[in-house]
Amino acid sequence: MKSNLPLRVDQNTTLVDVKYGRTHSTYWYVVDKADQFDPQETARRVQSGVCANADNSSTMKKEGFSYEYHYRTKDGLALTDFQITSCE
Numbered sequence: 001m002k003s004n005l006p007l008r009v010d011q012n013t014t015l016v017d018v019k020y021g022r023t024h025s026t027y028w029y030v031v032d033k034a035d036q037f038d039p040q041e042t043a044r045r046v047q048s049g050v051c052a053n054a055d056n057s058s059t060m061k062k063e064g065f066s067y068e069y070h071y072r073t074k075d076g077l078a079l080t081d082f083q084i085t086s087c088e
Contacts, residue, residue: 012036013071024066024083034073039080042071051087060086 007015009029017028031037050056050067059065064085071079 006030023064024068026068026070028070029072030074031071031079032074034077034079037071037079039071042080043069043082046082047084047087050084057087060084 001018005016005018009015012032014030014032015027016030019026046067046069056065056067067084068081069083070081073079
């Protein structure tokens, strides 16, 4: 996946880095326009997407796997960080 980065995911967000580990995956995004970014809506949308995938849900439940997300401005200002550890 790293070979495809940076990857534009929507008109305001770019995936810039990803790290896969045995117990979790971490994703780093850059947001172009912070004033058009809603941290709560983003976390809700991402969790919904992760949990819609049966393999993800099963892996989190059986193996304690988690997904970690970091959103920053182009200047590196933190907009939100969150972790998904379950789908319940």
